[in-house]
Structures are given as C-alpha cells and as structure tokens.
Amino acid sequence: xxxxxxxxxxxxxxxxxxxxxxxxxxxxxxxxxxxxxxxxxxxxxxxxxxxxxxxxxxxxxxxxxxxxxxxxxxxxxxxxxxxxxxxxxxxxxxxxxxxxxxxxxxxxxxxxxxxxxxxxxxxxxxxxxxxxxxxxxxxxxxxxxxxxx
Amino acid sequence: xxxxxxxxxxxxxxxxxxxxxxxxxxxxxxxxxxxxxxxxxxxxxxxxxxxxxxxxxxxxxxxxxxxxxxxxxxxxxxxxxxxxxxxxxxxxxxxxxxxxxxxxxxxxxxxxxxxxxxxxxxxxxxxxxxxxxxxxxxxxxxxxxxxxx
Numbered sequence: 001x002x003x004x005x006x007x008x009x010x011x012x013x014x015x016x017x018x019x020x021x022x023x024x025x026x027x028x029x030x031x032x033x034x035x036x037x038x039x040x041x042x043x044x045x046x047x048x049x050x051x052x053x054x055x056x057x058x059x060x061x062x063x064x065x066x067x068x069x070x071x072x073x074x075x076x077x078x079x080x081x082x083x084x085x086x087x088x089x090x091x092x093x094x095x096x097x098x099x100x101x102x103x104x105x106x107x108x109x110x111x112x113x114x115x116x117x118x119x120x121x122x123x124x125x126x127x128x129x130x131x132x133x134x135x136x137x138x139x140x141x142x143x144x145x146x147x148x149x
Numbered sequence: 150x151x152x153x154x155x156x157x158x159x160x161x162x163x164x165x166x167x168x169x170x171x172x173x174x175x176x177x178x179x180x181x182x183x184x185x186x187x188x189x190x191x192x193x194x195x196x197x198x199x200x201x202x203x204x205x206x207x208x209x210x211x212x213x214x215x216x217x218x219x220x221x222x223x224x225x226x227x228x229x230x231x232x233x234x235x236x237x238x239x240x241x242x243x244x245x246x247x248x249x250x251x252x253x254x255x256x257x258x259x260x261x262x263x264x265x266x267x268x269x270x271x272x273x274x275x276x277x278x279x280x281x282x283x284x285x286x287x288x289x290x291x292x293x294x295x296x297x298x
Contacts, residue, residue: 046234046236047234048233048234048245050245050263050265050283052283053283053284053286054286055263055285055286056233056245056247056263056285058233058234084197084205084207085195085196085197085207085278085279087195087241087267087269087278087279088241089238089239089240089241090238090239091238092236092237092238092241092242092243093241094241094243094267094279096197096199096205096279096281098205114199114204114205114281116199116265116267116279116281118236118243118265118267120236129234129236130234130236130243130245130265132245132263132265132281132283133283134199134201134202134281134282134283134284135202135283136204136205137202137203137204
C-alpha cells in the first residue's frame with residue numbers, strides 16, 4: 001500500500017465523499033491496480049463483492065483474491081459511468097450505476113454492467129462495503145420479466 | 150391499497166425497521182400481492198428495481214408494471230432467505246440476501262438469487278428504494294471470475 005499521497009496514518013487514501021471513493025474504485029478497476037482497489041474497500045471484514053454471475057464473496061481475503069484473478073487475466077477496460085440513482089445518509093450511501101465498458105484490442109467491444117455500490121463513512125473517510133454487479137441488457141419490460149423474478 | 154391494519158393516514162402500512170420492510174417485501178412477492186408489494190416501496194419516484202438479468206427500472210410506474218407481469222405470469226414461489234450482510238445508518242439501510250427459491254408444481258425446483266435491498270426511513274416508516282437481484286451460482290472464485298468482471 002504505497003504510492004499515494006497519504007492523508008492518514010495507515011498509508012490509505014482518504015475519500016471525503018462516496019463519489020470520491022467510487023471514482024477511486026473505477027480508476028483502480030480500469031488500471032488493474034490491486035493496492036488501489038483494496039484501499040477503496042473498508043478495512044473490516046464485513047464486505048461483500050458480487051461479480052456479474054458470481055456468488056457473494058465475503059471478507060477482504062475472498063474479495064482481494066477475486067480482483068487479483070480479474071486483474072491478472074483480463075485486458076484493459078474503459079469505463080463510462082452513468083449514475084442511475086444515489087441514496088445518502090450521514091454514514092452510509094448507496095449508488096446504482098450503469099457501467100458502460102469498452103474492451104478488446106481496439107476497445108471496440110462493449111458490455112453493460114449494472115452495479116449497486118454501498119459505501120460507509122469510517123474514521124478514514126468513505127470506503128466501499130458492497131459491490132453488486134450484474135449483466136445489463138437493453139430490454140423491454142416484457143423481455144426482462146420473462147425470467148423467474 | 151386495502152386490507153392492512155392501517156397505521157398512518159394514507160392507508161399504507163408502517164414498517165418500524167428495514168427488517169420489517171424486507172419481510173413485507175418477500176411476503177408480497179411470495180403471495181404475488183401487487184398492492185402489498187407497491188406499499189413496501191418508497192412513495193417517491195427515485196426508486197430502482199433490477200430483476201435478475203434485467204435492466205434498471207426507474208420510478209414507480211415501471212417498477213409496478215414489472216411486478217404485475219411477474220405476478221400474472223408466474224407460479225407460486227417459496228422463499229428461504231439468508232442474510233449475507235447488513236449495513237445500517239439512521240435513515241438508510243442496505244441488506245444483501247440470498248434468496249433460496251423453490252418453485253414448480255411440487256416446489257421441487259430450486260433457484261438462487263442474490264439480492265441487494267436498500268431501504269430509507271420516511272415519515273411513513275422504512276420503505277424500499279432499491280432492489281437489485283441477480284442470478285446466484287454456487288461457484289469457486291476461479292469459476293466466477295472468468296467473467297469479464
């Protein structure tokens with residue numbers, strides 16, 4: 001955990017708002033930076049990460065292992081984010097975002113992921129406690145509700 | 150909107166905790182009760198509902214239309230819920246739950262949905278503002294992270 005402008009004693013960056021934490025999350029994702037990624041997540045073990053079509057991973061060890069695998073295996077991704085909704089309280093925030101992802105050698109392939117991100121205000125600023133990503137589709141209501149639920 | 154023990158002036162039930170609102174949400178889902186379902190959701194339009202493999206539906210009209218379609222088309226479902234994690238502030242709460250669903254004529258078919266549910270404290274008690282469901286799988290970390298992200 002180094003290379004940051006440290007703003008507190010533990011070498012972790014401090015995010016003053018959920019929006020700053022979210023920007024850092026997607027920057028770490030885009031640059032496949034595991035230290036930056038894990039610096040965005042809450043330091044405690046009550047964290048949950050759900051990758052699209054994946055199970056709910058609980059705790060820092062499982063979450064970090066999943067990001068390491070993604071970063072080691074994947075090519076570069078470019079994110080365009082679209083905020084769907086934000087909910088905010090004093091110490092808790094939930095955002096729903098559309099991740100418009102471009103990838104491939106020419107960044108000519110596209111994917112949409114819908115993500116719900118939850119952040120909590122810690123003594124070291126806002127940190128992510130939950131990331132829930134799922135495959136996004138462009139569908140009519142009748143299309144999408146053919147599924148079980 | 151009737152048939153409830155009304156606890157406030159607008160005929161809507163009042164949920165004293167996010168847990169009560171969540172229980173009401175799954176009861177409405179299980180009994181395919183559209184009035185009860187929409188009574189759980191916040192009365193405002195800043196609500197988001199993402200059904201598994203579906204797009205993000207915004208606002209009460211779109212959310213209600215999706216539940217009507219699900220309730221009209223579907224058979225009876227039985228839910229067993231498993232709490233994965235809960236985050237709570239004064240006026241905002243986020244829950245991650247595993248929905249173990251049994252369905253079919255003999256309830257012998259099973260499905261797992263992972264859901265993130267967000268609730269807000271309104272003047273009429275706790276209401277749902279976001280439901281994000283996605284297909285759950287039993288997978289190893291290596292399986293799940295073969296996906297794009």
